[in-house]
Amino acid sequence: MIGLLKGLQATISHMLTRKVTVQYPEERRHLPERSRGLIRLRLRDDGVTPRCISCTFCEQTCPGTAIKVSFKDSKPGQMMTFDAGAGPMLAWVRPGSQTLELGDWLSEGDGPLPPARGSCLAASLIDAETLTPKVLARMASRNGVWLSQTFAVASYYDQLGPGAPGKTEALEYPEEYVTVEGCPPVVLGGFAAGDPADIGAYGAAGGFRATVEQFASMTPAELVEEITISGLRGRGGGGYLTGAKWREALEAEAPRKYVICNASEGDLDSYKDRVILENSPFRVIEGMMAAAWAIGAREGIVYIESRYARAVERLEAAIAAAREEGLLDAPIEGTGFEFSITVLAVPDAYAGGEETALLETIEGRRPMPRVRPPYPSRSGLYGLPTIVENVETLAALPWIMANGAREFQQIGAEHAPGTRLFALSGAVARPGLYEAPMNWSLKKLAEAAGGLTADARAALIGAPGGGFISPGLFDIPLDFDSIAETGGNLSSGTIRVIGDGTCIVQLARECLSWSASQACGKCVPDRLGTRRLLEIVDRICNGKGTEEDLALAQELAHDIADGSLCGLGRGAVRPLLTGLEFFQQEFKDHIGKGGACKSGRCALK
Numbered sequence: 010m011i012g013l014l015k016g017l018q019a020t021i022s023h024m025l026t027r028k029v030t031v032q033y034p035e036e037r038r039h040l041p042e043r044s045r046g047l048i049r050l051r052l053r054d055d056g057v058t059p060r061c062i063s064c065t066f067c068e069q070t071c072p073g074t075a076i077k078v079s080f081k082d083s084k085p086g087q088m089m090t091f092d093a094g095a096g097p098m099l100a101w102v103r104p105g106s107q108t109l110e111l112g113d114w115l116s117e118g119d120g121p122l123p124p125a126r127g128s129c130l131a132a133s134l135i136d137a138e139t140l141t142p143k144v145l146a147r148m149a150s151r152n153g154v155w156l157s158q159t160f161a162v163a164s165y166y167d168q169l170g171p172g173a174p175g176k177t178e179a180l181e182y183p184e185e186y187v188t189v190e191g192c193p194p195v196v197l198g199g200f201a202a203g204d205p206a207d208i209g210a211y212g213a214a215g216g217f218r219a220t221v222e223q224f225a226s227m228t229p230a231e232l233v234e235e236i237t238i239s240g241l242r243g244r245g246g247g248g249y250l251t252g253a254k255w256r257e258a259l260e261a262e263a264p265r266k267y268v269i270c271n272a273s274e275g276d277l278d279s280y281k282d283r284v285i286l287e288n289s290p291f292r293v294i295e296g297m298m299a300a301a302w303a304i305g306a307r308e309g310i311v312y313i314e315s316r317y318a319r320a321v322e323r324l325e326a327a328i329a330a331a332r333e334e335g336l337l338d339a340p341i342e343g344t345g346f347e348f349s350i351t352v353l354a355v356p357d358a359y360a361g362g363e364e365t366a367l368l369e370t371i372e373g374r375r376p377m378p379r380v381r382p383p384y385p386s387r388s389g390l391y392g393l394p395t396i397v398e399n400v401e402t403l404a405a406l407p408w409i410m411a412n413g414a415r416e417f418q419q420i421g422a423e424h425a426p427g428t429r430l431f432a433l434s435g436a437v438a439r440p441g442l443y444e445a446p447m448n449w450s451l452k453k454l455a456e457a458a459g460g461l462t463a464d465a466r467a468a469l470i471g472a473p474g475g476g477f478i479s480p481g482l483f484d485i486p487l488d489f490d491s492i493a494e495t496g497g498n499l500s501s502g503t504i505r506v507i508g509d510g511t512c513i514v515q516l517a518r519e520c521l522s523w524s525a526s527q528a529c530g531k532c533v534p535d536r537l538g539t540r541r542l543l544e545i546v547d548r549i550c551n552g553k554g555t556e557e558d559l560a561l562a563q564e565l566a567h568d569i570a571d572g573s574l575c576g577l578g579r580g581a582v583r584p585l586l587t588g589l590e591f592f593q594q595e596f597k598d599h600i601g602k603g604g605a606c607k608s609g610r611c612a613l614k
């Protein structure tokens with residue numbers, strides 16, 4: 010009887026534990042949306058000892074929950090050392106013990122088994138197809154771990170690694186992408202009909218000519234000066250002066266320098282970078298070449314989310330064509346300049362688009378922003394001078410090279426020359442992507458898009474890290490500084506015009522909720538502050554808020570903005586703060602039992 014009860018107890022306890030495997034290889038699990046697919050433990054200079062401080066991070070990250078880390082005391086002055094406890098097969102070998110090439114396991118034969126423990130399967134980045142059930146069974150048996158755990162890790166395996174295929178983008182962008190009348194097509198002008206990777210067509214339209222000619226006729230310092238005169242500012246969000254960044258990188262003494270194209274386009278409603286890369290990849294390649302030549306870099310990386318599958322494909326085809334043409338991977342005739350470009354497709358994560366988090370990811374770590382200074386132009390990738398530029402910034406460079414800095418300076422606003430791509434949506438007649446001078450107002454831009462609808466009552470610019478503006482501000486210029494003065498941020502240039510049917514409070518909440526879910530976790534104000542703030546805003550949205558909640562939300566939002574390590578935390582609270590600034594009555598309408606939402610769209614009708 011006792012034996013029977015014990016048996017039942019064992020059966021029930023197994024029924025209640027979390028299942029860690031699926032029917033491998035027919036069924037595969039999926040990693041969480043925010044996974045970067047990168048599980049790495051780097052080694053010390055001896056090439057054997059892991060750089061491990063027993064932080065237990067790998068324990069938490071392992072998809073199969075197969076790692077158990079225990080630590081033992083190290084001698085004074087040394088770091089804690091790592092002792093793979095209960096999960097030896099999937100953990101790195103202990104310092105001092107025999108190392109094992111994972112390849113030793115990849116045999117389905119019945120020969121003698123290797124004597125030592127293997128390294129982390131997930132960190133090894135071998136070909137997923139090699140991990141047959143028989144190989145996995147062999148590994149599990151030799152190392153004394155559950156077969157279910159090896160299968161669990163293997164079932165995620167094809168999603169691991171920097172080039173892991175993420176989900177492909179199902180959404181299509183609006184067909185309309187036009188340069189407004191009277192505006193020079195600085196960025197959209199390179200869009201050729203036909204195959205975007207046809208280098209002959211791009212060259213026939215003047216592509217690469219001006220840039221390569223400048224290499225022969227100008228010094229790098231002169232080109233940096235030219236870009237400084239143009240007044241070009243980064244189109245990714247920060248709006249930093251491109252020429253100033255280039256000068257820093259040019260003046261830095263270093264054995265290697267890098268140019269990185271940041272094509273990680275995480276902002277809500279934004280698709281401009283994808284449109285550029287899919288329709289005119291050569292413009293971006295040409296822009297990268299110009300930047301590389303100016304600062305003395307020989308290597309470039311395009312950092313792009315793998316969900317942009319079509320953009321990746323066209324970019325790679327364009328790079329191959331440029332290589333064939335002798336523009337990449339070999340000295341360009343008459344200039345001695347040699348440059349190569351690698352495309353790094355990564356799973357999507359909003360924080361990964363922050364320029365220093367991006368560098369961390371390329372170096373094999375989690376996408377967490379670095380503390381600055383030093384800035385990447387002095388100390389970037391692997392501690393070397395690095396220029397990180399947004400796709401749109403790079404795509405504007407060929408026009409400047411061909412037409413001159415002073416011509417570019419004549420377009421747009423005094424402190425923000427040039428054109429900008431605006432992704433216009435919501436309460437307008439023809440939503441789409443519009444290229445317009447940076448001194449145009451929303452009113453003027455909307456006229457080019459067929460006009461605002463009658464119920465347009467607000468606009469959300471640069472979501473989720475930007476802010477709302479009221480109709481009274483529809484005629485201010487859409488440049489970095491004018492938008493910053495409203496408390497917002499132009500960010501990647503998205504503009505959602507809000508009609509009567511949308512609740513501002515709910516929309517501010519959605520932006521906050523999304524940003525909170527994307528915090529990388531490095532700093533407390535963003536990681537925890539946004540969650541507490543969301544609880545307060547949820548109370549307001551649900552009709553359970555008080556006047557004190559409004560004041561508390563405002564105070565906490567300011568604290569988050571002041572204390573966050575990077576721009577993502579500062580941006581997370583902008584929709585709420587600008588919403589409270591321009592639409593305070595709408596927030597008050599949600600307060601207390603008598604609260605009512607005028608839009609009729611949110612929970613409080």
Ligand code: SF4
Pocket residue numbers: 360377378527528529530531532533535536573574575576577578579
């Ligand atoms: S603000 Fe802090 S938690 Fe948020 S993304 Fe930046 S570093 Fe990470």
